[in-house]
Amino acid sequence: MNKIVEARFLAPDIKLFRIEAPKIAEKRKPGQFVVVRVEELGERIPLTIADSNLEEGTVTIIVQGVGKTTKHLNLLEAGDFIHDIVGPLGKPSEIENYGVAVSIGGGVGTAIAYPTAKALKEAGNYVIGIIGGRSKEFVILEDEMRRICDELYPTTDDGSYGFHGFVTHKLQKLLDEGRKIDFVLAIGPIPMMKAVADVTRPYGIKTVVSLNPIMVDATGMCGGCRVTVDNKIYFACVDGPEFDAHKVDFDNLMKRNRMYLEHEKKSLEEFICRIDLMAKKLEKQNA
Amino acid sequence: MPELTNKDRMKIPRHHMPEQAPEVRIHNFNEVNLGYTIELAREEAERCLRCKKPVCIEGCPVAVKIPDFIKLVAEGKFKEAAEILKEDNALPAICGRVCPQEDQCEKVCVVAKKGEPVAIGHLERFVADWERMNIGYRLPEMRPKTGKKVAIVGGGPAGLSCAKDLIIMGHDVTVFEALHEIGGVLIYGIPEFRLPKEIVRAEVDYLRMLGVEFVTNYVIGLTETIDELLQRYDAVFIGVGAGLPYFLNIPGENLLGIYSANEFLTRVNLMRAFEFPKADTPIMNLQGKDVAVFGGGNTAMDAVRTALRLGAKNAMIIYRRTEAEMPARIEEIKHAKEEGVKFIFLSAPLEFIGDDDGWVRAVKIQKMQLGEPDSSGRRKPIPIEGAIETIPIDAAVIAIGNGSNPIISKTTPDLKVNKWGNIIVDPETMKTSKKGVFAGGDIVTGGATVILAMGAGRKAAKAIDEYLKNPEVW
Numbered sequence: 001m002n003k004i005v006e007a008r009f010l011a012p013d014i015k016l017f018r019i020e021a022p023k024i025a026e027k028r029k030p031g032q033f034v035v036v037r038v039e040e041l042g043e044r045i046p047l048t049i050a051d052s053n054l055e056e057g058t059v060t061i062i063v064q065g066v067g068k069t070t071k072h073l074n075l076l077e078a079g080d081f082i083h084d085i086v087g088p089l090g091k092p093s094e095i096e097n098y099g100v101a102v103s104i105g106g107g108v109g110t111a112i113a114y115p116t117a118k119a120l121k122e123a124g125n126y127v128i129g130i131i132g133g134r135s136k137e138f139v140i141l142e143d144e145m146r147r148i149c150d151e152l153y154p155t156t157d158d159g160s161y162g163f164h165g166f167v168t169h170k171l172q173k174l175l176d177e178g179r180k181i182d183f184v185l186a187i188g189p190i191p192m193m194k195a196v197a198d199v200t201r202p203y204g205i206k207t208v209v210s211l212n213p214i215m216v217d218a219t220g221m222c223g224g225c226r227v228t229v230d231n232k233i234y235f236a237c238v239d240g241p242e243f244d245a246h247k248v249d250f251d252n253l254m255k256r257n258r259m260y261l262e263h264e265k266k267s268l269e270e271f272i273c274r275i276d277l278m279a280k281k282l283e284k285q286n287a
Numbered sequence: 288m289p290e291l292t293n294k295d296r297m298k299i300p301r302h303h304m305p306e307q308a309p310e311v312r313i314h315n316f317n318e319v320n321l322g323y324t325i326e327l328a329r330e331e332a333e334r335c336l337r338c339k340k341p342v343c344i345e346g347c348p349v350a351v352k353i354p355d356f357i358k359l360v361a362e363g364k365f366k367e368a369a370e371i372l373k374e375d376n377a378l379p380a381i382c383g384r385v386c387p388q389e390d391q392c393e394k395v396c397v398v399a400k401k402g403e404p405v406a407i408g409h410l411e412r413f414v415a416d417w418e419r420m421n422i423g424y425r426l427p428e429m430r431p432k433t434g435k436k437v438a439i440v441g442g443g444p445a446g447l448s449c450a451k452d453l454i455i456m457g458h459d460v461t462v463f464e465a466l467h468e469i470g471g472v473l474i475y476g477i478p479e480f481r482l483p484k485e486i487v488r489a490e491v492d493y494l495r496m497l498g499v500e501f502v503t504n505y506v507i508g509l510t511e512t513i514d515e516l517l518q519r520y521d522a523v524f525i526g527v528g529a530g531l532p533y534f535l536n537i538p539g540e541n542l543l544g545i546y547s548a549n550e551f552l553t554r555v556n557l558m559r560a561f562e563f564p565k566a567d568t569p570i571m572n573l574q575g576k577d578v579a580v581f582g583g584g585n586t587a588m589d590a591v592r593t594a595l596r597l598g599a600k601n602a603m604i605i606y607r608r609t610e611a612e613m614p615a616r617i618e619e620i621k622h623a624k625e626e627g628v629k630f631i632f633l634s635a636p637l638e639f640i641g642d643d644d645g646w647v648r649a650v651k652i653q654k655m656q657l658g659e660p661d662s663s664g665r666r667k668p669i670p671i672e673g674a675i676e677t678i679p680i681d682a683a684v685i686a687i688g689n690g691s692n693p694i695i696s697k698t699t700p701d702l703k704v705n706k707w708g709n710i711i712v713d714p715e716t717m718k719t720s721k722k723g724v725f726a727g728g729d730i731v732t733g734g735a736t737v738i739l740a741m742g743a744g745r746k747a748a749k750a751i752d753e754y755l756k757n758p759e760v761w
């Protein structure tokens with residue numbers, strides 16, 4: 001059981017948590033993640049460690065409510081407890097001084113890219129940030145990113161804020177302007193990562209993406225998280241989650257992530273039913 | 288009962304284990320075997336000849352005093368029988384259920400020469416269950432506290448048995464486990480219908496009562512390294528098992544519907560996917576589906592019988608060799624057959640074929656024939672040229688074994704491992720190349736058995752006790 005010391009929304013259904021986990025805080029490196037279980041019969045889900053605070057012994061995670069477990073998590077508040085948290089898992093990001101590094105985050109992907117972007121900056125890179133969202137309210141961590149980036153470009157699909165268009169359009173624009181780019185880190189929805197890989201491929205720019213397959217143990221024991229990279233099988237939880245974007249079989253990953261769509265729908269429905277039922281019971285008790 | 292002669296004893300037929308009927312049990316996850324009644328157990332115990340030179344003891348990896356405990360069962364002295372049993376076997380309720388007795392004690396039992404061996408495993412199970420249900424566990428005699436601290440890495444049978452001996456010897460013991468529940472394969476691998484989790488939990492609770500501390504959700508190598516543990520503990524035992532599933536390395540293996548046995552069984556056992564949506568973790572819907580399981584060991588049998596219970600219309604074992612070479616326990620093969628599992632022998636998968644959405648739809652099979660025996664003594668399967676078949680399937684489970692997980696070896700550079708990643712130990716003491724660090728179980732031997740892991744844990748406990756008395760000489 002780990003205590004939540006802070007919980008606040010950054011965007012609609014995207015919530016930041018600081019959780020007491022001193023050992024993980026001490027050990028974690030950029031690019032690593034934790035596995036969380038919200039309740040006894042809950043699923044084990046992976047979440048990137050966005051930040052840590054050694055003095056208070058906490059790790060920060062930023063969660064987008066997409067289904068049962070993440071939506072349940074986003075109902076929790078400071079003072080509540082997380083049932084289990086284990087980590088730090090996965091290989092840390094490979095941090096080097098590449099020169100000019102572009103860090104691209106789409107939606108909650110910005111939270112996943114943030115710790116690595118910060119490390120890239122600390123390693124001496126000139127860091128350009130591109131952070132996208134559907135509309136203004138979905139652009140997250142702008143202040144944090146601005147602090148560590150030499151240039152920052154928010155983008156929105158609807159043009160309600162910053163650059164009007166996808167993050168890839170902004171990246172393409174920088175390339176068209178003749179900007180020298182040595183390294184690209186792209187984290188977000190799979191189609192976005194695939195599109196970034198397609199943009200940088202002709203330029204031969206080293207591009208890294210963080211893959212999000214469905215995981216169970218996240219220690220290399222089950223192989224459920226296997227991804228195809230360069231026509232070989234890798235376990236994303238121990239060999240990744242970061243891989244060379246130009247070699248990833250994104251279509252296979254996209255299909256594999258859809259494996260439990262029906263179950264996921266049912267699971268969320270049951271959860272909502274459960275909450276409804278509790279609310280009704282409460283009403284009755286109070287009546 | 289009057290004293291029986293050996294001839295009388297030999298005449299008694301082996302008592303069969305009462306079990307759930309196949310047509311009933313394929314619809315539930317409850318234990319298949321129901322256990323001997325007191326009468327059955329006492330009658331079965333009368334079959335033992337109480338040999339002067341009990342070869343069964345030699346056949347048992349931990350040398351349980353078999354005729355002694357069986358005699359006490361015959362006399363109805365179950366409490367005493369349990370005490371004798373537990374002198375050598377730390378987990379008899381578990382071993383009685385999962386040991387490959389037909390390759391060990393029962394294989395060499397003298398009675399087997401003329402008929403069926405004494406049902407040693409069933410009797411072991413009976414005694415352990417009787418004790419748990421009638422008198423519960425008692426505190427053993429504990430040695431005075433030594434003030435020494437030992438860290439156990441991994442909560443499987445190797446780690447648990449090591450922990451038990453060390454706590455009784457007076458040391459402080461903490462078990463660190465990567466998953467959220469203690470038990471290793473006993474919890475995440477072996478299904479409820481073969482080993483009820485309640486039994487594993489009772490063993491763990493007993494250790495807790497003896498004072499063993501358990502820390503779950505703690506991956507040694509990542510949350511804390513072996514070197515860091517050595518700063519807080521006087522000795523470390525590594526029992527992390529063989530947790531890295533092998534795949535077939537054939538085309539199409541990443542299609543949807545293809546699982547490793549570890550994933551399939553972990554979803555169902557540890558994460559309780561059979562109770563979905565009460566439990567959150569899903570497993571694909573197998574109702575009315577064709578499911579192929581590749582492999583011939585206990586893991587394959589567990590997976591195929593799990594698939595049946597999840598509603599598969601057609602659950603198949605596809606194995607490269609023949610039934611005679613299958614490493615699974617005979618009882619599991621028998622149960623699988625009774626339940627309607629299909630066995631397709633002499634067949635090796637070549638390729639999985641998928642549909643447009645990425646789901647597996649068929650597997651291409653190369654038919655084989657048996658050639659000369661290989662290094663393991665089993666006849667080697669060789670392909671029959673041109674004999675290729677396609678079998679339609681909706682799901683597949685790959686149960687062809689496990690390698691060793693590299694998390695610990697990668698983060699402990701001075702810990703010597705062999706080319707398969709197994710930790711190298713001195714077989715007498717289980718000590719590794721690193722001072723103060725011992726290891727045992729599947730991480731040393733590669734995938735083996737519960738009883739061997741348990742034996743290794745106990746051997747290491749003895750050596751650790753010696754080491755703690757005088758670390759300088761080690």
Ligand SMILES: Cc1cc2nc3c(=O)[nH]c(=O)nc-3n(C[C@H](O)[C@H](O)[C@H](O)COP(=O)(O)OP(=O)(O)OC[C@H]3O[C@@H](n4cnc5c(N)ncnc54)[C@H](O)[C@@H]3O)c2cc1C
Pocket residue numbers: 033043044045046047048049061062063064065066067068069070071108111112211212213214215216241257258261264265
């Ligand atoms: C290494 C890694 C780091 C991640 N970091 C973050 C993060 O920092 N913030 C964040 O909001 N999300 C992150 N994710 C994604 C997050 O794990 C999923 O959104 C979450 O598991 C969804 O669970 P659910 O029950 O809420 O939704 P569900 O409705 O169960 O699933 C929604 C979708 O999430 C994926 N998913 C489902 N179960 C799992 C699972 N057990 N493991 C992984 N993916 C699953 C599937 O593609 C599914 O279609 C990360 C994923 C990975 C692999």
Ligand SMILES: Cc1cc2nc3c(=O)[nH]c(=O)nc-3n(C[C@H](O)[C@H](O)[C@H](O)COP(=O)(O)OP(=O)(O)OC[C@H]3O[C@@H](n4cnc5c(N)ncnc54)[C@H](O)[C@@H]3O)c2cc1C
Pocket residue numbers: 385386387440441442443444445446463464465466469470471472473476477505506507508526527528529530552585586587589616692694695727728729730734735736737738740
């Ligand atoms: C499906 C299946 C069925 C089987 N059936 C039988 C049977 O019928 N009879 C039989 O005798 N044998 C059977 N076996 C084999 C038997 O289960 C194993 O030989 C035995 O469990 C090995 O014990 P162990 O303690 O070495 O490892 P495990 O049981 O594998 O336990 C190791 C534990 O260490 C944990 N761990 C791993 N890495 C770390 C880390 N870095 N930090 C902390 N913890 C870690 C794991 O999570 C696990 O809990 C079966 C195996 C499987 C998979």
Ligand code: SF4
Pocket residue numbers: 334335336337338341342343344353354395396397398405407
């Ligand atoms: S070998 Fe068989 S008959 Fe002889 S003591 Fe052992 S169990 Fe009894």
Ligand code: FES
Pocket residue numbers: 214215216217218219220221222223224225226235236237238
């Ligand atoms: S999640 Fe099980 S091996 Fe990666």
